[in-house]
Amino acid sequence: MTDLPKLSFQKLAEPKKGIAILLAGEGPLFGPIGQALDDASSGAISRAAKAAAFQGKAKSFLDILAPAGLDLDRILIAGVGDAGALKDLDWHLLGGAVAGKLANGGAAATVVLELADGGSPGADAAALFAAGAKLSSYRFDRYKKKKKEDDEQKKKPPQRIVIATEGHSAARKAYTALDAVTDGTLLARDLVNEPANVLGPDDFAKRAKALDKLGVEVKVLGEKEMQKLKMNALLAVGQGSERESRFVVMRWNGLGKSSKKDPVVFVGKGVVFDTGGISIKPAAGMEDMKGDMGGAACVTGLMHALAARKARVNAVGVIGLVENMPDGKAQRPGDIVTSMSGQTVEVINTDAEGRLVLADALTYVQQKFKPAFIVDLATLTGAIIVALGNEYAGMFSNDDTLASQLSAAGEATGEKVWRMPLAKEYDKLIDSRFADMKNVGGRWGGAITAAQFLQRYIEDVPWAHLDVAGTAMGSPQTDVNKSWASGFGVRLLDRLVADNYEG
Numbered sequence: 487m488t489d490l491p492k493l494s495f496q497k498l499a500e501p502k503k504g505i506a507i508l509l510a511g512e513g514p515l516f517g518p519i520g521q522a523l524d525d526a527s528s529g530a531i532s533r534a535a536k537a538a539a540f541q542g543k544a545k546s547f548l549d550i551l552a553p554a555g556l557d558l559d560r561i562l563i564a565g566v567g568d569a570g571a572l573k574d575l576d577w578h579l580l581g582g583a584v585a586g587k588l589a590n591g592g593a594a595a596t597v598v599l600e601l602a603d604g605g606s607p608g609a610d611a612a613a614l615f616a617a618g619a620k621l622s623s624y625r626f627d628r629y630k631k632k633k634k635e636d637d638e639q640k641k642k643p644p645q646r647i648v649i650a651t652e653g654h655s656a657a658r659k660a661y662t663a664l665d666a667v668t669d670g671t672l673l674a675r676d677l678v679n680e681p682a683n684v685l686g687p688d689d690f691a692k693r694a695k696a697l698d699k700l701g702v703e704v705k706v707l708g709e710k711e712m713q714k715l716k717m718n719a720l721l722a723v724g725q726g727s728e729r730e731s732r733f734v735v736m737r738w739n740g741l742g743k744s745s746k747k748d749p750v751v752f753v754g755k756g757v758v759f760d761t762g763g764i765s766i767k768p769a770a771g772m773e774d775m776k777g778d779m780g781g782a783a784c785v786t787g788l789m790h791a792l793a794a795r796k797a798r799v800n801a802v803g804v805i806g807l808v809e810n811m812p813d814g815k816a817q818r819p820g821d822i823v824t825s826m827s828g829q830t831v832e833v834i835n836t837d838a839e840g841r842l843v844l845a846d847a848l849t850y851v852q853q854k855f856k857p858a859f860i861v862d863l864a865t866l867t868g869a870i871i872v873a874l875g876n877e878y879a880g881m882f883s884n885d886d887t888l889a890s891q892l893s894a895a896g897e898a899t900g901e902k903v904w905r906m907p908l909a910k911e912y913d914k915l916i917d918s919r920f921a922d923m924k925n926v927g928g929r930w931g932g933a934i935t936a937a938q939f940l941q942r943y944i945e946d947v948p949w950a951h952l953d954v955a956g957t958a959m960g961s962p963q964t965d966v967n968k969s970w971a972s973g974f975g976v977r978l979l980d981r982l983v984a985d986n987y988e989g
């Protein structure tokens with residue numbers, strides 16, 4: 487990971503050194519501290535604002551050299567508009583935007599979280615602001631060996647960002663829990679950004695195994711064990727690869743070992759590289775398929791988050807790790823595999839491999855656990871990108887309560903999901919001439935028929951499938967994400983748990 491700024495909290499007070507960040511509203515620009523700085527510089531700050539026609543509008547910035555009379559180096563003024571209308575998510579995004587403006591920023595910066603009335607936003611907002619600053623500072627530059635000479639790479643946010651805010655102890659406390667979620671998101675980004683030569687199924691499994699340091703129980707199954715369990719659908723996808731498949735089960739027992747409470751269960755697609763197999767993909771853009779384990783990365787990052795913040799929940803995270811390669815041993819179109827559930831699948835297209843991996847993983851979690859719900863995440867279809875672009879993940883669910891909890895968590899965190907339909911008319915499209923089902927459903931509604939395929943493996947349990955092909959990677963750069971891999975889903979699912987399933 488990159489050098490990330492160290493975030494800390496202190497009481498609301500006038501900054502004396504380095505860069506000062508002030509908030510400005512649309513009424514009077516500043517609160518008492520901003521006003522005092524302006525006075526100490528004989529009104530130079532407000533003159534600069536006037537000259538630049540800066541009016542404190544939301545998302546507007548004014549960046550000035552600190553005027554004479556102040557010991558500061560630089561003053562960055564962030565417009566917040568009508569501060570009372572800002573939601574927690576807005577503070578999160580503002581933290582990211584501010585850190586972005588601080589690139590090239592010297593040693594230390596102090597953010598004065600002061601509104602025009604002299605008060606600060608609440609503790610959660612202040613903590614979210616800080617988390618946004620950390621998330622937006624992430625760069626995956628491990629392989630940029632010449633970075634020191636490269637000017638672009640010198641543009642780094644400051645090493646330290648101090649948040650000066652009213653109620654700083656409460657903000658610090660909220661931040662500690664939140665930082666676990668941030669680190670989970672960054673872990674997911676790292677996994678997705680990492681190239682497939684470095685991160686094969688076993689390498690990924692080892693990174694998941696490292697969560698045992700946080701108290702997560704991690705079990706890694708190899709191919710022999712999977713054969714015993716009859717995970718033939720998952721194994722078929724990996725059989726063309728030189729690298730053995732892995733299956734990882736992560737358990738966080740936040741309610742204690744003796745707790746009998748049904749666990750919440752998360753399942754992730756972990757195709758470390760998807761060539762398409764014998765139904766090989768075109769060359770253009772194939773490099774992006776190193777990110778075809780975005781679902782598994784999210785589940786791993788989420789388990790990190792839950793354990794690191796000691797969430798009061800029993801949670802299970804399961805990931806199927808395979809590489810989809812063309813080879814003399816690879817599966818062929820027309821092959822029929824018997825999945826762990828006993829259902830047979832005619833493999834029409836070896837590039838529709840994710841659903842085969844998930845099929846056995848979904849069967850496994852229902853046989854081994856009694857899930858309170860199952861959420862699976864997968865970079866499953868190009869079709870979901872055609873439907874929703876890169877802004878919303880596709881959500882398919884058999885349960886209205888779970889679906890609305892997910893929608894609400896999406897709106898709260900900015901990791902948004904859009905519900906898509908499931909219906910028997912679509913299900914018919916994957917009936918096969920030779921087996922119980924086929925793994926593709928024809929030209930139209932590809933994200934839906936993929937979800938219908940998964941639903942054939944779901945028994946009587948609340949379930950949601952998130953197709954994150956458009957959001958886990960190559961998604962739009964936001965104020966809190968400047969990376970190709972977004973870490974999508976960690977904040978969303980942490981929030982789902984925190985708001986509905988903890989305690």
Ligand code: BES
Pocket residue numbers: 760762778835837838839840865866867868869926927932955956
């Ligand atoms: N991993 C891909 C889906 C994907 C596409 C993820 C673009 C991220 C970006 C998946 O395994 C796949 O190849 N799906 C096929 C399914 C088709 C063969 C029915 C697709 O979407 O074209």
Ligand code: MN
Pocket residue numbers: 760762836837838839840
């Ligand atoms: Mn594929």
Ligand code: ZN
Pocket residue numbers: 757760778837839840865866
């Ligand atoms: Zn794939």
